Amino acid sequence: MATQTKVSTSLMTGNQAVVKAALAVGADMFSGYPITPTTEILSEWAKEAEKNKKLIFLQTEDESAAGFVMIGGVSMGKKAWTATAGVGNVLMQDPLSMAEAMRIPTVTYIGQRGGPSTGTVIYSQQELNLTRMGGNGEGMRIVYAPSNLQEMYDLTIKAFNSAWKYRFPTFILSDGYLAKTYGEVNIWSLKKSDIVPTDSAFLNPKKQPNNIRNCFSQEPELYEHLLEDFADFDKISEEIVESETLGDKKSTILICAWGVVASSAKAAVEELERQGISVKLFRPITMRPFPVKDLQKAEEGVSDILITESANGQFGRIVREALYGASDATIHRLYKPAMGVMPEEIQAKLKEVIHGKAK
Amino acid sequence: MKSPRYPDTIKESSKPSNFCPGCGHSIILKNLGQLMADMKIEKKTVFAIDIGCSLLAWDYYDVDTFQTHHGRTTSTAVGMKMANPDAIIVAYMGDGGGLAIGLQNLIYACHRNDNITVILVNNTVFSMTGGQMAPTTMPHEVTNTTPNGAFAPEKPFLGPEMLAHEAHEGAYIARAAVSNPGQAYSYMKNAIQNQIDGKGFSFVEILSYCPIIWKTDAKETIKFMEEIKKTFLVGEIKKPNK
Numbered sequence: 001m002a003t004q005t006k007v008s009t010s011l012m013t014g015n016q017a018v019v020k021a022a023l024a025v026g027a028d029m030f031s032g033y034p035i036t037p038t039t040e041i042l043s044e045w046a047k048e049a050e051k052n053k054k055l056i057f058l059q060t061e062d063e064s065a066a067g068f069v070m071i072g073g074v075s076m077g078k079k080a081w082t083a084t085a086g087v088g089n090v091l092m093q094d095p096l097s098m099a100e101a102m103r104i105p106t107v108t109y110i111g112q113r114g115g116p117s118t119g120t121v122i123y124s125q126q127e128l129n130l131t132r133m134g135g136n137g138e139g140m141r142i143v144y145a146p147s148n149l150q151e152m153y154d155l156t157i158k159a160f161n162s163a164w165k166y167r168f169p170t171f172i173l174s175d176g177y178l179a180k181t182y183g184e185v186n187i188w189s190l191k192k193s194d195i196v197p198t199d200s201a202f203l204n205p206k207k208q209p210n211n212i213r214n215c216f217s218q219e220p221e222l223y224e225h226l227l228e229d230f231a232d233f234d235k236i237s238e239e240i241v242e243s244e245t246l247g248d249k250k251s252t253i254l255i256c257a258w259g260v261v262a263s264s265a266k267a268a269v270e271e272l273e274r275q276g277i278s279v280k281l282f283r284p285i286t287m288r289p290f291p292v293k294d295l296q297k298a299e300e301g302v303s304d305i306l307i308t309e310s311a312n313g314q315f316g317r318i319v320r321e322a323l324y325g326a327s328d329a330t331i332h333r334l335y336k337p338a339m340g341v342m343p344e345e346i347q348a349k350l351k352e353v354i355h356g357k358a359k
Numbered sequence: 360m361k362s363p364r365y366p367d368t369i370k371e372s373s374k375p376s377n378f379c380p381g382c383g384h385s386i387i388l389k390n391l392g393q394l395m396a397d398m399k400i401e402k403k404t405v406f407a408i409d410i411g412c413s414l415l416a417w418d419y420y421d422v423d424t425f426q427t428h429h430g431r432t433t434s435t436a437v438g439m440k441m442a443n444p445d446a447i448i449v450a451y452m453g454d455g456g457g458l459a460i461g462l463q464n465l466i467y468a469c470h471r472n473d474n475i476t477v478i479l480v481n482n483t484v485f486s487m488t489g490g491q492m493a494p495t496t497m498p499h500e501v502t503n504t505t506p507n508g509a510f511a512p513e514k515p516f517l518g519p520e521m522l523a524h525e526a527h528e529g530a531y532i533a534r535a536a537v538s539n540p541g542q543a544y545s546y547m548k549n550a551i552q553n554q555i556d557g558k559g560f561s562f563v564e565i566l567s568y569c570p571i572i573w574k575t576d577a578k579e580t581i582k583f584m585e586e587i588k589k590t591f592l593v594g595e596i597k598k599p600n601k
Contacts, residue, residue, distance in 0.1 A: 056441050061467040065434040072438020098428050203423045205403050211418040213426040
């Protein structure tokens with residue numbers, strides 16, 4: 001964050017951190033439908049809205065309604081948001097595809113749970129494709145992936161600012177582990193200049209009437225509209241993309257991981273360093289737009305890449321596409337769909353890779 | 360003699376009409392435009408519309424208009440009203456959008472007594488997609504998906520009557536027909552006034568013509584309207600006590 005003046009440190013869950021950050025950045029309307037592991041967003045927001053009458057809250061009849069209520073609120077100038085997970089994320093694509101088509105700023109917090117179907121209520125990284133790309137569209141979305149509790153707070157603030165600055169649907173793509181974990185979170189003081197305002201409502205009866213639609217009658221009309229959005233998205237992507245590369249920059253072995261698995265990979269890298277084994281870690285912070293150049297830079301001089309994730313290659317495909325034609329490194333995989341990835345497993349897998357290389 | 364003048368709420372570019380010849384939407388929209396002008400609420404109103412033939416009204420008025428997704432107009436309208444209680448929110452949809460895919464959202468808006476006005480146009484069929492069965496299709500009515508009347512419901516869905524069961528004191532629920540535009544106008548007026556008075560949910564179903572899908576000439580169109588009015592009873596179904 002631009003101005004980091006610590007106000008306090010509090011013990012809270014990931015879900016609580018997200019609500020606190022949303023309030024700090026000026027969110028004033030929330031609509032949602034209960035689903036594990038993000039239900040506490042509703043109950044925490046309801047508690048806040050009960051105390052502060054300026055905050056709007058609606059527990060809707062389903063996820064789709066939650067999303068459309070959010071969009072209705074945004075159209076009238078509110079900083080509205082929602083939260084969901086798993087099959088709820090699937091239903092939420094109805095409103096979110098409209099937000100994407102109409103460039104409506106929205107913030108959606110996702111706590112990934114196992115899939116497909118109802119899966120588990122606990123943890124996964126299987127909603128990456130869905131959240132990045134949505135359904136019948138081209139993924140004109142901004143997706144932040146926190147890897148620890150502090151980032152749950154910090155990236156939520158960033159998500160709200162990006163949504164209203166760039167006017168694309170924006171996501172905090174978390175998971176059940178981060179949502180439910182208790183830990184210390186630093187609360188920063190935000191100046192007015194740290195917060196992107198909602199500007200005016202795009203529907204404002206008192207002003208010049210605005211007729212807006214998402215349905216076009218001719219192919220060229222839609223095509224032209226899409227080309228404009230793609231151009232805008234490409235232009236802002238440079239400003240938005242974020243990543244980190246850790247460990248020994250000169251190592252020939254690169255781990256690629258994201259979200260909470262990146263925290264696990266980080267622990268593995270640190271432990272291996274202690275053992276005198278040098279590896280590096282590339283971790284995208286924005287999953288969409290994807291930091292392609294940063295990844296290509298991290299890959300320089302690398303002979304082996306280990307991709308690890310709690311899904312069966314959803315992240316792996318993004319990494320391989322980003323490196324296509326730019327890398328001849330051997331790809332190794334540690335895919336554990338809907339399961340956590342422990343630092344010990346990553347260490348073991350890396351040792352296997354190094355051992356294989358030595359042969 | 361002066362030629363009849365459309366109210367300023369209706370854009371000149373809306374002529375010639377986007378709707379098929381004989382469509383009831385034009386009658387309803389003209390009356391709603393006149394009503395907004397008469398009530399002087401065009402600078403306070405947001406018009407939210409659904410998918411289906413209703414979407415053709417997206418640029419009909421010089422009034423804020425938001426064309427949403429199929430069945431989701433009610434939810435979007437609810438969000439608008441919560442965010443801006445001073446605005447008058449009119450949600451406009453067909454029988455498919457309101458009583459099929461969007462029924463859950465409609466019932467809940469009624470159940471919560473959300474202070475919005477819903478106008479639902481019932482022509483007994485899905486027209487935009489070429490004439491399939493709707494929740495309001497009559498027994499034995501022939502559509503694309505009810506060939507020779509097969510698969511048609513034994514009885515059509517009575518939206519206003521169903522909503523009246525769930526409605527709170529203060530809600531306004533009525534059914535009109537385009538064959539009597541004056542009555543449709545006054546029910547829509549009562550509904551919007553109910554919202555202005557802050558009494559809660561208001562709903563008007565309007566029986567409408569679809570001669571293209573019904574495959575009826577002018578005479579038969581009027582006749583079918585008179586027939587469906589025997590099932591879909593026109594009148595004010597629920598009014599606030601005071």
